[in-house]
Amino acid sequence: MTNKKMTAREVALTALDRVRRRGAYSNLQLNQLLSKHQLNDNDRRLATRIVYGTLQRQLTLEYWLQPFVKGKKLDSWVETLLLTALYQYQYLERVPDWAVTDETIExxxxxxxxxxxxxxxGVLHAVLRQGFPRFDQLRDESERLAVQFSVPRWLVDELVSQYGQSQATRVLQSVNDPARLVVRVNTAVTDLATVESQLRAAGIEFQKSRVAPNALVITKGELLGSALFATGQITVQDESAMLAVDSMNVQPGDRVLDACAAPGGKTVQIAERLDPATGGRVDALDIHEHKTKLIQKNASRMHMADRVVTHTLDARRVADEFADETFDKILVDAPCSGIGLLRRKPEIRYTKSLADSQKLHKIQGSILNAVAPKVKKGGIITYSTCTILQQENEQTVQEFLAAHSDFRLLTTKTSRNLKDDRASATLTILPADYGSDGFFISNLQRIL
Known part of the structure; x- marks a missing residue:
């Protein structure tokens, strides 16, 4: 391997091998390599599709590959190369098998x-000659689901236990769909109709969101280099992630705490609803200084710097900075396992464990306990996560309520009245519900 310019498949292989071997972040590796090797648009798309597709389907691909290598010890990059070839054979319908074979051998x-x-x-020719092993050869149902949808066995068991076989299977089927690019319109500086008109003029295709107001699902076109993004008229944010702030009923003069704020998407969403002239302000916390700088940068781009104050502070130490009953509203968008983001961050499924989820549950509880005295009587704490595991969601909320008789659980309501026929007061959006990320939202009101 030399320092020559790489092909699309070499870029994909290099990124994937670093992710699989070193635990590197797929998006950072891919972006770095794409910047360095200056591929054309088609090759950029091919490299991106191979990287994310191979990661999404890794357990499936390993199952298919195993009979053809028969336990042989392979160099990391050789195994990764073979997995990328199998992915292309099975999932890239427009790429002929011979092209995949020739490029992989080269x-x-x-x-x-x-x-x-x-x-x-030899392996590639054997795969094409004999075909792929069938999933129904796996007699154990959990193992079959794990292999078929490339999700670890522990997570399959948790989803089946918490949601039942049918709902869990729907979720598993959905997490390998392509992630959608969604933008939220900054209504403090423009409006939905104006942005729609500008997108059409730029040749960017979109659909209105079924999930969140002022949100557009981009279906075709290059958006991130657009003037709309650069001037803060829009920002990238998943529809489900918009719902936490949507449910908060923020008023112009509210003092709001965003306790786990970086990179600041929800901070600026809150800020859009505030009026600094009437005392409206959001205090945004993160434990790392480089992340609070990201929040400031985001607030400036979105024209919200006059109503956002950042603090480099662990949310569990809010008593060091703020007096009791300071805030009208508090958002705790808590650190979580991120299982609702499998479509967007495929490697999460292989790096997280049940023990991680249980550890995070304790951290979430400690953050809620710390911020509870800081909300005014009658004020509301909105607790949200981007996971769909109940130990980090319902269980965290119920433990908080059991320890805090001065709070009650309100029914979470959204502008689009999502799942209003549900039995629970909390709101869980599954990845299979609307094609958006998985998300959980609850609203806790202080009554004493």
Whole structure:
């Protein structure tokens, strides 16, 4: 392997091998390599599709590959190369098998020795000749679901236990769908109709969101380099993530605490609803200074700097900074396992464990306990996460209520009246419900 300019498949292989071998972040690796090697648009899309698709389907691909390598110890990059080939054979319908085969063998030749090239050639020809192993050969239902949808066994068992077999299967089917690009319109500086008109003029195609107000789902076109984004008229935010603030009923003169704020998407969403002239302000916390700078940068781009105050502070230490009963509203968008984001961050499924979820549950409880005295009587704490595991959601809320008789649980309401026929007061959006991220929202009112 040399420092020559890489092809799309070499970029994908390099990024994937770093993610699988070192635990690197897929988006950072891919963006770095794409910047360095200056691929054309089609090749950028191909590299991106291979990286995220192979990560999403990793357990499935490993199951398919296993009979053809028969436990042979492979160099990391060779195994990754074979997995990318299997992904392309099975999931990239517009790419002919011969092209995948030729390019994969060429990479094996360039990166390895003649023995590796011969081995890779033999495996690929055997796969095309014999076909892919069937999932129904797996008799254990949980193992079959884990392999078929490429989700670890522990997570399959948790989803089935918490949501039942049918609902869990719907969720598992949905998490390998492509993630959608969604923007929220900054109504403090423009309006939905104006942005729609400008998007059409730029040749960008979109649909209105079914989930959140002032949100548009982008279906075609390059958006992030647009003037709309640069001038803060829009920001990228998933529809489900918009719902926490949507449910808060923020008033112009409210003093609001965003206790776990970085990178600041919800901070500026809150700020849009505030009027500094009447005392409206949001205090945004993060434990890391470089992240509070990100919040400030985001607030400036969105023209919200006059109503956002950042603090480098652990949310569990709010007593060091704020007096009791300071805030009308508090948002705790808590650190969580991120299981609702599997579509957007595919490697999460392989790096998280049940123990991680249980540990996070304790951290979430400690944050809620710390901020509780800081909300005024009659004020509301909105507790939200981007996971769908109940130990981090319902269980965290119920434990908080059991320890705080001065709070009651309100029914979470949204502008679009989502799932208003549900039995629970809290709101859980599953990835299978609307094609958006998985999300949980609850509203806790201080009554004493």
């Amino acid at each position: 990479i094996a030749k360039q990166w390895g020795n003649p023995g590796i090239r011969k081995f890779v050639t």
